[in-house]
Amino acid sequence: MSKRAISGFPELLPGERSTEAWVENRLQEVFEKHGFVGIQTRAVEPLSALEAKGETSKEVYLLERLQSAKSGQRAALRSDTLGLHFDLTVPLARYVLQNSNALLFPFKRYQIQKVWRGERPQEGRFREFTQADIDIVGQGDLGLHHEVEAAEVMLDAFQALNIGPVLMEINNRKLLQGIAKAANIDDFGATLRALDKFDKIGADGVRQELSSLGLSETQVNTALAAAEITAETGSELREKIAALALPAEPLAEGLDELSVVLDALYAFAPGQVRASLRIARGLDYYTGTVYETVIPGHEGFGSVCSGGRYDELVSDGRRTFPGVGLSIGVTRLVALLLSAGILQADRPSKTVVVVAVKDEATRSESVAVARVLRGRGIPTETSPSAQKFGKQIRFADRRGIPYVWFIGEDGSNSVKNIQTGEQETADPTSWSPQS
Amino acid sequence: MSKRAISGFPELLPGERSTEAWVENRLQEVFEKHGFVGIQTRAVEPLSALEAKGETSKEVYLLERLQSAKSGQRAALRSDTLGLHFDLTVPLARYVLQNSNALLFPFKRYQIQKVWRGERPQEGRFREFTQADIDIVGQGDLGLHHEVEAAEVMLDAFQALNIGPVLMEINNRKLLQGIAKAANIDDFGATLRALDKFDKIGADGVRQELSSLGLSETQVNTALAAAEITAETGSELREKIAALALPAEPLAEGLDELSVVLDALYAFAPGQVRASLRIARGLDYYTGTVYETVIPGHEGFGSVCSGGRYDELVSDGRRTFPGVGLSIGVTRLVALLLSAGILQADRPSKTVVVVAVKDEATRSESVAVARVLRGRGIPTETSPSAQKFGKQIRFADRRGIPYVWFIGEDGSNSVKNIQTGEQETADPTSWSPQS
Numbered sequence: 001m002s003k004r005a006i007s008g009f010p011e012l013l014p015g016e017r018s019t020e021a022w023v024e025n026r027l028q029e030v031f032e033k034h035g036f037v038g039i040q041t042r043a044v045e046p047l048s049a050l051e052a053k054g055e056t057s058k059e060v061y062l063l064e065r066l067q068s069a070k071s072g073q074r075a076a077l078r079s080d081t082l083g084l085h086f087d088l089t090v091p092l093a094r095y096v097l098q099n100s101n102a103l104l105f106p107f108k109r110y111q112i113q114k115v116w117r118g119e120r121p122q123e124g125r126f127r128e129f130t131q132a133d134i135d136i137v138g139q140g141d142l143g144l145h146h147e148v149e150a151a152e153v154m155l156d157a158f159q160a161l162n163i164g165p166v167l168m169e170i171n172n173r174k175l176l177q178g179i180a181k182a183a184n185i186d187d188f189g190a191t192l193r194a195l196d197k198f199d200k201i202g203a204d205g206v207r208q209e210l211s212s213l214g215l216s217e218t219q220v221n222t223a224l225a226a227a228e229i230t231a232e233t234g235s236e237l238r239e240k241i242a243a244l245a246l247p248a249e250p251l252a253e254g255l256d257e258l259s260v261v262l263d264a265l266y267a268f269a270p271g272q273v274r275a276s277l278r279i280a281r282g283l284d285y286y287t288g289t290v291y292e293t294v295i296p297g298h299e300g301f302g303s304v305c306s307g308g309r310y311d312e313l314v315s316d317g318r319r320t321f322p323g324v325g326l327s328i329g330v331t332r333l334v335a336l337l338l339s340a341g342i343l344q345a346d347r348p349s350k351t352v353v354v355v356a357v358k359d360e361a362t363r364s365e366s367v368a369v370a371r372v373l374r375g376r377g378i379p380t381e382t383s384p385s386a387q388k389f390g391k392q393i394r395f396a397d398r399r400g401i402p403y404v405w406f407i408g409e410d411g412s413n414s415v416k417n418i419q420t421g422e423q424e425t426a427d428p429t430s431w432s433p434q435s
Numbered sequence: 436m437s438k439r440a441i442s443g444f445p446e447l448l449p450g451e452r453s454t455e456a457w458v459e460n461r462l463q464e465v466f467e468k469h470g471f472v473g474i475q476t477r478a479v480e481p482l483s484a485l486e487a488k489g490e491t492s493k494e495v496y497l498l499e500r501l502q503s504a505k506s507g508q509r510a511a512l513r514s515d516t517l518g519l520h521f522d523l524t525v526p527l528a529r530y531v532l533q534n535s536n537a538l539l540f541p542f543k544r545y546q547i548q549k550v551w552r553g554e555r556p557q558e559g560r561f562r563e564f565t566q567a568d569i570d571i572v573g574q575g576d577l578g579l580h581h582e583v584e585a586a587e588v589m590l591d592a593f594q595a596l597n598i599g600p601v602l603m604e605i606n607n608r609k610l611l612q613g614i615a616k617a618a619n620i621d622d623f624g625a626t627l628r629a630l631d632k633f634d635k636i637g638a639d640g641v642r643q644e645l646s647s648l649g650l651s652e653t654q655v656n657t658a659l660a661a662a663e664i665t666a667e668t669g670s671e672l673r674e675k676i677a678a679l680a681l682p683a684e685p686l687a688e689g690l691d692e693l694s695v696v697l698d699a700l701y702a703f704a705p706g707q708v709r710a711s712l713r714i715a716r717g718l719d720y721y722t723g724t725v726y727e728t729v730i731p732g733h734e735g736f737g738s739v740c741s742g743g744r745y746d747e748l749v750s751d752g753r754r755t756f757p758g759v760g761l762s763i764g765v766t767r768l769v770a771l772l773l774s775a776g777i778l779q780a781d782r783p784s785k786t787v788v789v790v791a792v793k794d795e796a797t798r799s800e801s802v803a804v805a806r807v808l809r810g811r812g813i814p815t816e817t818s819p820s821a822q823k824f825g826k827q828i829r830f831a832d833r834r835g836i837p838y839v840w841f842i843g844e845d846g847s848n849s850v851k852n853i854q855t856g857e858q859e860t861a862d863p864t865s866w867s868p869q870s
Contacts, residue, residue, distance in 0.1 A: 003529055003532040003533040003751065004533070005533065006477065006479065006481075006517070009477035009478075009479060010477075011474075011475070011477055011530065012474070012475070013534060013537055013538075014472040014473070014474055014538075014544070017472075017473060017474050017475060018472065032814055033809050033812070033813075033814045033815070034809065034814070034815075034816065035784060035785070035786040035814060035815070035816035037449040037452075037453065037784055037785070038449070038452060038453065038456060039446075039447070039449055039452050040446070040447070040452060041446055042444035042445075042446055042563055043444075043549065043551070043563055044441065044444060044563070046441075047501075059500075059501075060500075060501040061498045061499070061500060062498070062499045062500070062501055062504055063496040063497070063498065063499075063519070064496070064497045064498075064499055065494075065495075065496060065497070065553035066482075066495040066496070066497055066518065066553060067553070069497055069512055070512065077504055077505065083501065084498070094438055097438040098438040098439070098440065099448060102448055103448075103449075104783065104833055104834055106819050108816075109449070114478065114549075116478070118498075118500040118501060118502070128477055128478055128479070138819075143795075143819060143820065145798055145817075145819075146819070149817070152802075156809075264799065264802075267799065268802075316438065348472055349470060349472055350470070350472070360578075360580070363580055364699065364702065367587075367699075367703075371703075374468050374469065374591075377468070378468075379467055379468045379469070379470060380468070380469075380470070381469065381543075382580075384541050384573075384578060384580075384581070385578065398539055399539055
């Protein structure tokens with residue numbers, strides 16, 4: 001049997017997986033505390049849905065039944081050919097439309113699930129990873145305050161991870177569009193994509209790219225000056241925008257929205273949120289606030305939590321469900337936090353007590369004690385073998401299990417703290433581990 | 436956008452999913468209390484691994500990158516072509532071999548994860564579903580008591596689901612093999628497969644099938660008499676086996692093992708475990724105890740928890756890792772329990788309090804109260820709109836949220852219990868919901 005790792009499909013050892021599960025559980029707790037409900041969607045969508053939106057549709061894994069592959073009659077690609085989802089947003093959009101009569105709006109859902117991208121292996125990217133997404137989806141309309149709420153939930157989520165403060169950078173698509181309009185820049189999409197590379201290619205690179213789009217020097221200067229604006233409060237933002245000396249009217253709606261969202265978040269988490277007009281987000285479907293999040297001191301991680309408001313993504317032509325969502329790439333985040341030493345791998349076992357076994361003939365006595373301890377909520381194992389007690393203690397010690405329980409020849413019970421070496425008589429119906 | 440369900444890929448509404456998640460969490464708690472560690476394996480294995488073992492290899496979904504499918508240059512099937520795993524046992528075997536130096540043995544792991552089977556849609560079977568597996572894998576050897584332990588864990592797991600007693604039926608492959616040998620039945624495999632159909636085609640059907648295999652009438656009678664044996668204790672089992680009047684020696688090892696396992700489980704859960712010699716299990720790789728589990732009164736559900744001991748499954752030719760494992764088909768179990776009314780769908784929200792909003796201008800006051808309540812562990816939402824209070828109460832009521840919080844014009848706080856209609860003044864820093 002082949003036993004090799006497959007590039008792009010990461011797997012964790014038990015202690016690391018325990019840490020990842022801890023992260024997932026903290027996120028889930030925060031999401032539920034904010035009234036979000038958890039759903040799971042099927043792993044597959046029809047090709048038509050996977051190709052409908054966004055930039056990643058080219059990285060899809062299609063499914064094919066082994067039997068048809070073997071028969072040599074491979075099915076032609078059709079719009080209903082199944083592929084693995086590459087994000088949790090496309091499935092959400094479909095789930096909302098499919099179940100719109102059964103759901104209550106605004107529908108606030110979280111989803112922690114695996115996604116797949118058919119990247120080339122040599123790129124060293126994850127081809128399978130877990131995302132944790134929250135979205136708030138309205139029916140017909142969705143108040144601006146939900147763009148505040150989505151950020152608040154994710155800031156709470158990071159706080160629950162206890163990894164120090166994060167910096168969430170926000171922008172507003174309407175404001176960017178307004179700036180483009182006020183500066184008479186026609187190809188807003190191309191300008192956006194150029195600005196989106198700011199962190200990668202720097203101001204000079206962006207300047208060159210914008211010039212090659214046919215922007216005048218004034219326009220390039222305006223775009224770059226705008227992209228360098230950051231602000232912590234609405235009034236700071238308004239001042240800096242005013243300094244661009246652009247016509248006010250095209251900017252008004254986006255500026256108002258970004259100011260309101262910024263001030264609401266400033267009140268909640270000063271120093272953890274700022275407007276940054278270079279945040280553009282690649283995806284076409286965003287229409288309002290867009291978000292990226294970095295861990296200060298670890299900017300090299302890139303954004304660990306991104307998303308935005310989308311007005312038109314969820315629609316069946318007749319009805320429209322505007323939404324706002326944010327997403328954490330859990331697999332990547334945990335890998336980064338572990339490798340940076342910000343999180344540690346757990347010990348490989350959650351067991352607190354190993355009940356030693358004198359000999360196989362009396363194993364049932366040890367099993368009975370383990371059962372009593374477990375019934376009281378204490379994770380307990382019975383020793384897998386009746387080796388010498390020293391070896392049984394070593395079994396516990398290697399796993400980081402803190403206590404070993406002994407049943408004496410006379411039936412008396414005692415428990416040994418491996419770390420301190422102390423051993424004391426104990427009653428399985430009342431003993432508790434020191435925390 | 437297409438919004439149809441896809442046959443075989445079930446999805447749940449939020450309240451149902453909440454119930455399913457509750458089941459998964461109860462199972463996980465029990466597994467961890469028994470010292471099992473959770474792992475996740477990648478969704479894919481190379482075709483060579485998927486085809487190596489067992490009967491389901493024909494139902495595999497293979498992956499193909501969209502770009503290569505589109506290019507018309509579809510890749511030929513190779514041993515390293517990736518396919519989705521159809522169970523969690525093949526991945527475990529590979530994971531153990533791959534990480535044998537980093538794991539501690541016996542390695543007790545649980546795994547709650549999705550699996551996929553490329554069934555034909557018209558068969559109405561699940562093509563994507565969640566399994567909850569436990570396995571205990573030793574290095575070189577694995578004591579018989581772990582065959583008891585695996586059953587004990589799953590019996591505890593079902594107890595934690597609070598769905599009433601289950602009946603676990605066990606058998607032992609060595610005993611079956613011993614009976615075949617003692618009765619001079621050569622084609623043990625075919626005999627097993629015939630016996631495995633006992634529940635489907637009845638004694639007469641099995642008799643016919645065994646005859647067609649060339650068994651004499653005496654042999655058929657022996658096989659059928661054996662298949663009808665059930666016993667709650669080792670001594671009962673020994674008596675009934677003795678009545679078959681077969682040579683004792685070929686049966687001895689299997690009979691000893693099954694008796695020991697049976698007696699140990701009888702002491703733990705009398706009435707919930709019995710030996711049933713018709714339990715054969717389809718898979719080739721079982722070598723010791725095999726398990727099936729039914730819910731009395733709902734035998735039509737079929738087995739809800741099955742597995743067995745396997746000595747040779749995990750091997751790289753040089754080293755062998757014997758194991759024992761049991762598996763629950765969570766998706767199927769939850770669907771059955773919901774449809775039978777044994778479990779109910781949760782309310783669609785875990786929120787306990789909705790903080791009403793007087794008007795959008797004072798939303799921040801409501802947000803602040805919600806934050807205080809949430810900080811005290813109380814799941815709280817702020818009302819999505821500043822509609823009339825009656826409508827805000829209705830928002831909570833439709834979601835089954837029990838409390839609505841009001842901030843008066845004078846800043847005073849009060850909370851209304853929607854069910855009783857009672858409203859009382861309350862302090863967000865100290866108020867708690869009645870449980």
